Amino acid sequence: MSKILMVASEVAPFLKTGGLADVMGSLPAALVRAGESVTVVMPRYRGVDAPDFYRLREDLPVWLNGFRHRTDIDACDRDGVRYLFVDAPWFYNRDGVYSSGGKDWGDNHIRYGVLCLAALAIAREIESPDIFHVHDWQAALLPVYQKSWFGGDPRLMRARTLLTIHNLGYQGQFGPEAMGELGLEQRLFDAGEMEFHGQVNLLKGGLVASDWLTTVSPTYGREIQTPEYGFGLDGLLRARSGNLTGILNGVDYRDWDPATDRFLPANYSPEELSGKLACKRDLIEYFGLPPEAMERPLIGIVSRFAEQKGFDLIEHIAGALADEPMTLIALGSGSPHWENMFRNLTTWRPDKFAHWIGFSNEMAHRIEAGSDIFLMPSRYEPCGLNQIYSLKYGTPPIVRATGGLDDTIEEGTGFKFHEHSPDALLETVRYAIRTWFDRDGWQDRMKRGMAKDFSWDQSARAYQDLYSHLLTR
Numbered sequence: 001m002s003k004i005l006m007v008a009s010e011v012a013p014f015l016k017t018g019g020l021a022d023v024m025g026s027l028p029a030a031l032v033r034a035g036e037s038v039t040v041v042m043p044r045y046r047g048v049d050a051p052d053f054y055r056l057r058e059d060l061p062v063w064l065n066g067f068r069h070r071t072d073i074d075a076c077d078r079d080g081v082r083y084l085f086v087d088a089p090w091f092y093n094r095d096g097v098y099s100s101g102g103k104d105w106g107d108n109h110i111r112y113g114v115l116c117l118a119a120l121a122i123a124r125e126i127e128s129p130d131i132f133h134v135h136d137w138q139a140a141l142l143p144v145y146q147k148s149w150f151g152g153d154p155r156l157m158r159a160r161t162l163l164t165i166h167n168l169g170y171q172g173q174f175g176p177e178a179m180g181e182l183g184l185e186q187r188l189f190d191a192g193e194m195e196f197h198g199q200v201n202l203l204k205g206g207l208v209a210s211d212w213l214t215t216v217s218p219t220y221g222r223e224i225q226t227p228e229y230g231f232g233l234d235g236l237l238r239a240r241s242g243n244l245t246g247i248l249n250g251v252d253y254r255d256w257d258p259a260t261d262r263f264l265p266a267n268y269s270p271e272e273l274s275g276k277l278a279c280k281r282d283l284i285e286y287f288g289l290p291p292e293a294m295e296r297p298l299i300g301i302v303s304r305f306a307e308q309k310g311f312d313l314i315e316h317i318a319g320a321l322a323d324e325p326m327t328l329i330a331l332g333s334g335s336p337h338w339e340n341m342f343r344n345l346t347t348w349r350p351d352k353f354a355h356w357i358g359f360s361n362e363m364a365h366r367i368e369a370g371s372d373i374f375l376m377p378s379r380y381e382p383c384g385l386n387q388i389y390s391l392k393y394g395t396p397p398i399v400r401a402t403g404g405l406d407d408t409i410e411e412g413t414g415f416k417f418h419e420h421s422p423d424a425l426l427e428t429v430r431y432a433i434r435t436w437f438d439r440d441g442w443q444d445r446m447k448r449g450m451a452k453d454f455s456w457d458q459s460a461r462a463y464q465d466l467y468s469h470l471l472t473r
């Protein structure tokens with residue numbers, strides 16, 4: 001058994017804006033089932049609370065630039081995992097997690113620097129791990145601080161560091177003054193360390209300082225070593241390719257199974273599919289779509305509205321889609337441009353398009369279940385979870401063959417297109433719509449997807465093997 005201390009900016013069910021939270025809410029428990037001991041550290045943002053929270057430590061000091069920041073450590077224990085919450089209201093008790101009114105908090109580097117330092121303080125004073133497993137740029141400073149500040153502290157230096165890249169598109173970049181504000185030595189502001197085009201790049205710092213790197217699918221692990229997908233860090237990733245592994249995410253079927261899903265108006269399974277029709281009817285009525293929509297395939301989208309997700313392609317083909325025998329429902333929020341696009345489509349053709357702008361876990365489940373086809377035309381996708389959920393919900397996905405989408409979807413369970421182009425997408429959507437009208441063939445396709453198993457056990461074993469490898473190196 002190894003002792004793993006994970007650090008991340010979001011963890012379901014406590015706080016979620018995307019798939020990172022789903023992973024952080026399920027991988028630790030899978031590791032515990034496999035015999036590891038896991039503690040997870042995240043910020044105590046506004047609203048992060050539950051009846052089983054208790055205070056583990058009063059006033060664990062975090063020093064930064066001669067300032068003593070007070071942090072209290074709250075905790076709860078679930079599924080054998082200990083979750084620790086860094087309570088520092090000055091930094092985390094705000095009306096947005098990463099931003100407010102569309103603008104990132106100007107002190108995000110300090111907020112996440114404090115998170116990493118608090119995790120190191122926990123390791124020194126509360127429980128010392130064998131492995132620090134940190135996720136994305138928000139936790140990437142931990143290995144940097146470990147090596148540059150605590151090189152002389154054997155309790156901290158014994159631990160190996162593993163950084164998981166969930167999305168290379170988000171690197172945490174700040175002006176050069178961030179070096180001083182983070183108390184980091186000027187020598188680290190170098191192209192071989194954390195300098196990147198004149199900025200301080202926190203993810204890059206972690207990519208250089210960590211003992212090992214992983215990302216969330218084998219294909220994305222290869223893609224990020226190319227200029228097309230590398231966001232300028234492909235050279236560094238190629239140089240570290242001997243210490244970089246792609247491990248596919250799993251999913252938690254306790255939360256995502258149509259047979260038990262508590263958000264659905266009716267449950268269903270591969271043996272008894274009738275509940276799925278009830279879910280479709282519920283969605284169509286809820287969104288005020290015409291009853292004829294029951295006779296056409298319903299295409300669902302649940303997504304952050306970000307550049308990465310390929311909405312530019314949807315924008316190009318929306319006019320043509322309206323002429324197809326289909327209906328489309330989109331749930332999401334993010335870029336005002338894509339929010340407005342869906343609002344405009346609904347105003348233009350309320351018989352063909354519907355939307356929900358915002359974040360609703362319940363609606364995400366209802367759309368997974370009530371749709372016939374799920375749409376994910378991502379420009380890039382490190383892993384992607386919704387396409388895996390949609391397999392389980394008997395909602396064959398249309399995906400672009402990239403990253404984890406390529407690794408999880410086959411022609412027999414969904415529909416893939418390769419080139420990032422409107423024509424390629426439109427052709428594939430038309431093919432999927434035609435295929436839907438062949439009812440028997442469609443049910444076979446649904447059932448093949450529903451039979452797929454992407455539970456965590458296998459991926460958790462891959463992480464375990466990597467931890468052991470790191471500890472014996």
Ligand code: ADP
Pocket residue numbers: 017018019020022302303304331332333358359360361364383384385386387
């Ligand atoms: P990413 O992490 O890039 O956003 P993933 O597919 O890995 O993409 O995970 C997204 C997760 O966030 C899924 O669980 C999905 O259901 C959820 N999600 C995304 N947008 C919304 C939304 N608007 N409302 C509710 N859940 C959402």
Ligand code: GLC
Pocket residue numbers: 018019020023166167216249381382383384385404
């Ligand atoms: C990121 C990626 C997504 C992945 C998720 C969890 O947000 O965009 O593809 O599934 O992290 O690893």
